[in-house]
Amino acid sequence: MNGSGAATALAAQPRPGWQRAVLVTLRWSGVAAGAALGLTTLVRTDPDGIGSLGLVDVLPAGYYVALALLTVSFVAVVFVDPAGRPVVPALHVAVFAVLLHGAAAIVEPLPRFVPAWLHVGFTDYIARTGGTLPDLDARFSWPGFFALAAMVTRAAGLPDAMPLVSWTPVALNLLFAAAVYRLARAAGMESGAWLAVWLFLPANWVGQDYFSPQGLNYLFYLLILLPLLVWFRVSGLTRARRRVGRPVRRWPRRALRLIRLPAMPLLHEPEPLPARPAALAGLTAVVLVLFVASTASHQLTPTAIVVSVAALVAVRRSTLRSLPLLMVVVLAAYISYLTVTYWSGHLNDMFGSLGQLGRTVDKGVTERVQGDTGHLVVLQVRQGFALAVWALAAVGAWRRLRRGHGDLAFLVLAAAPFLLLFLQSYGGEVFLRIYTFALPFMVVFVAALLAPVWPARRTVVAAVLAVLLSAGFTGAFLLARYGNESFEQVRPADLRTVDWLYANATPGVTFVALTSNVPWRSRDIEQFRYTPLGEDLGPDTTGAIEAAMRSNPRGAYLILTEGQYVFGESFLGKPPGWGAQIEQQIVASGRFRPVYSADGDKIFVLAPDKPGGHRGSTG
């Protein structure tokens, strides 16, 4: 294994041939052993034991050993030979991404996360019909992602988009990682860029990287900011020219001295890369194409993009000064003409959060804290993790400023997403979104805590701290990301029940469930009605269930599955045994007739009121 002490001893240049051979062997063996051990242990893991702490309940010790091995090997490579060939750290990062973001895909038998199944249903509808259903769901007013997925699956000869769901998080995180690496390089970091990427992977626990428009849009967000930070920065010369003839603006030196910063903390801001005017014009076109695609595919991300780009212009760190205005025009045009069906009934949803900071914070923090003990632990870990990243980033930014390597563009981009608090409530997910959009810039500052190493003799200390930091991030990731796996996994028994439903129900009937956590709507979404729709909790008393089923004269089915019960108890805070009690009441009422029962899951139809009376379902 690559030990950091031994690694430092090997750092002296030039090395004898045998030392180089040993170093090369250690580099490759570390990543190979980590990958082999991690993958084999994940493949053998039994998902049946997943409990209130999620995947952590079943992950074997070998998995943690593999992660530790990989981390030590990576840190040794990055801190010992930062100028070495990038293929070795890149391979470490790729394996790390697979082990972290592919863990559920390997352990669980079915693609996880019910919303991803719904997106497969949207994709399926477009692939079959070539149209959208904006009246059915708001997401059809921004159908770009689903249209792309439909085109890809049909062209690829796949029956639906389900084969893409499991590994989308891994693919997207690999792309995110590459973009974050390039962004960190644009901040002037060398080995620190690798560390930033390494920390980004576990810090990206939010779970917006599943098969969804927001996952793809996060890539667009990163790729729009990338050219702005590499080629469209304002050069130091231009900034100096602007200052000519103006009164000298002095930094508040006393305040700077108080926080132990030098008089010129932005002395060495990175310069833009040179490029021909034609290349700059081409890059601007690329940025606009990416923004148009983002506008057409997601309701929320374009706002974050406009805010970040406008913030760069506001602090005079972008030469594309009219770009935010152009983006606003594109956004307004799209919303005005192509989302009429949505906004004609949802103006309050779109603009109701403007300036309502208190309500947005309440929705984002207070209303989301509910559920059983395990779920509350997960929520606390998530909040603590986010606060820790922000705090570490603040110290890292301070360290860079202390050396005069501050970068106003990165500081502004780390802070700009917080403006979203005043603009959109994001359906109560505002803090998750802020955290996600700020993360690439935050991790650059977190990495700046340890790299570059000042002074050089502290390399070993920095390497050990990097291992500890990575271990802390990884542990928190496994809880924050997979802590809800008890209800975010899709159980094979639940899917078999849903399959029976689709195989036996006639089009037009209503499917009723206690909660929304059912792997339905992944096919034929327009042919059936669903309750609940858009809410987590459905009817949960016998009377309410019967009323919901009788509301459709064509008939209705009640589906009860294990996944709903766990979701109700763990996420919605229902008492233990809640689902079983409702099931008993349903059976005891005599007003429902079971038509399917297997593996603890059941399907009911309404029993006839009286001989010759109304029959609730075509069962």
Added chain:
Amino acid sequence: MDQPAELPDGRPEPARGQAPVPIALVRPYIARGRVPQDSVTAAAPDTGGGDDGTRRYVPPLLLLLAGPAVLALIVLDTPAWLRAGPVMLYIAAVPGCALVRLLRLPDPLTTALLGAGTSLALGLIAAQLMIYAHLWSPLLGLSTLVVVASVAAGAELVPGMWPVRIRKGAS
């Protein structure tokens, strides 16, 4: 190359195998502030000539040929296990990479990233336009992307379009 390529100042490009271009040839551009002096490679212009000229033709040629190959897989109705990978890779990478390569960015990672992003964005826009135009056809969408990629890759094969090569530099 049938037509002799031109250097930035209009002079003809030296034949293959000749000595690198003197830096004096690009000095007017440096003087105008377009290109910093230390970023100019004092070598043959990026026109496909020189020792690695043949290698430079390979990527656009592959991008050009990939389109018909992928279309053939679909038209011949090959099974999903055979065509799913190539088709998805093509839509996710090729059109954008062919376009972004025209910009001659100094680092391959950024080219690949922006190329992938642009590919996905173009595919998304094409698919959505087909919905609005009531012309839904995955084959039509893919064919459009193939045309875009082929035009871009073909343009890269035209010699003498990008005379000054920006050297890879630290960002």
